[in-house]
Amino acid sequence: MALKEAFLAGGLATILGSGACWAAPSPSLQTILLASTTSVENSGLLAHILPIFTKESGITVHVLAQGTGQALATAAHGDADLVLVHDPEAEKKFIAAGDGLAARQIAWNDFIIVGPRSDPARIKGGHDAIAALKVIAAARAPFVSRGDKSGTDALEHRLWKVAAIDPAKAGGGSWYRDIGGGMGAALNAAQAMGAYTLSDRGTWLSFGNKGDLAVLVEGDPRLLNRYDVILLDPKKHPEAKQTPARRFADWLLSPEGQDAIGAYRVKGEQLFHPSAATPR
């Protein structure tokens, strides 16, 4: 039966062939899985610094870029070896639940409010995020929310709380648009709708579809963005590859790691500041 043989041979060949495809980078003891916030991956920071670490240590770091909330959940399920996230409150809960050891800050930058150049709510040039949100809500100007429990989403909700506004109640379904997506998706949506949104600076600077969007509010101390690395607690997560994960975390905080982070630039602009240069 020529047909049957052909299928059989084809099937075998593809199984073997595709097996070979990933036999080379198969996970070994020297491969760790980092669950990270999307900004450090999408901005190109990790693609810049990881080869330096791998060359030095022989450890390959696989990056699972998720929002902070999802990254912490993935690690809590035992599916990652360490996390790199940016939501101090969610991190505290993660550590309190016994999932993680101490959070260590490796880098910082800031959040910004971006929006259309026409700026219908007239918030341009402000340095007060709360005042800006109040004006946007009063003007009922379109605002895109991540709505994905990421670090940026968590900060946005804290800012609304300080402003004493419940945006979902005030403008859900009309001017307040919860898109349930990542930072890039939110920027794409804001660009298309002429809406305001809160963004981390790293994603913004490396984002390729800015269109009519511009930075309108920056420089509020409340908009400080800290990136922390957290190792999993071996008591609760004995399956995590503790030794190579610790080596990577230590490297991020070492002078070499900090230099690598500070040296990363997109179009001449520095995206992440090493934590040694924290403004506190």
Next chain:
Amino acid sequence: MTPDLADLAAGSFTPIFAMAAFWQIVALSLGVSFAAVALASPAGMLLGAALAVCRFPGRHGLVVLANAFLGLPPVVVGLALYLLLSRSGPLGIAGLLFTPAAMVLAQIILALPIVTALVHRVVERVWEQYGGPLLVDGASRLRAMPHLLAIEPRPIATAILAGFGRTISEVGAILIVGGNIAGYTRTMTTAIVLETSKGDLSLALGLGLILIGISIAVSSGFFALGGWERGQSWH
């Protein structure tokens, strides 16, 4: 580590290095889809033929199920598999989550009902035509199955290609169980999602066009191998 696809466009890596990353993504896309289809096809052909030829209780229900699962949502398959394969899930010990193997598993689940339902339809018709004589000849129903499958190879090939079309174009399931890890589980479709989210729409579209080109190449290659493209009427 693999250089970022954006660097491919920006040309900030040497072309050979960036092209290596690109080809690795193409190879993984094809490898995962081929493996899933290679494993799902024999099972689907067997199942589809058995449902057409054999008579057993629950047969009708299985036919309805296979047809209903033609529209199985990939994200639901991905989520269910995620929960099963997670370290805190029942199959967590295997450590398969966020590996290419998990992606193949997800795509087998998506391709199997397609091959089964389409093969069932073909064999059902063939059985109506040739079933009587075959049984008179003394062949058992099970023995008859390979002959029935071989009578009309072209619609069977179409069934397999439909399964391949589903797997190569799918993103929902493999994004959840693969994790879109650069250099390890990043495929054409997950790379398109990533580049879109980075706002690099032209690169995303370019990747999309390449993906469509690859799909066309695979289909034509498949038919050329079978010598089925000679303008005969389609069944």
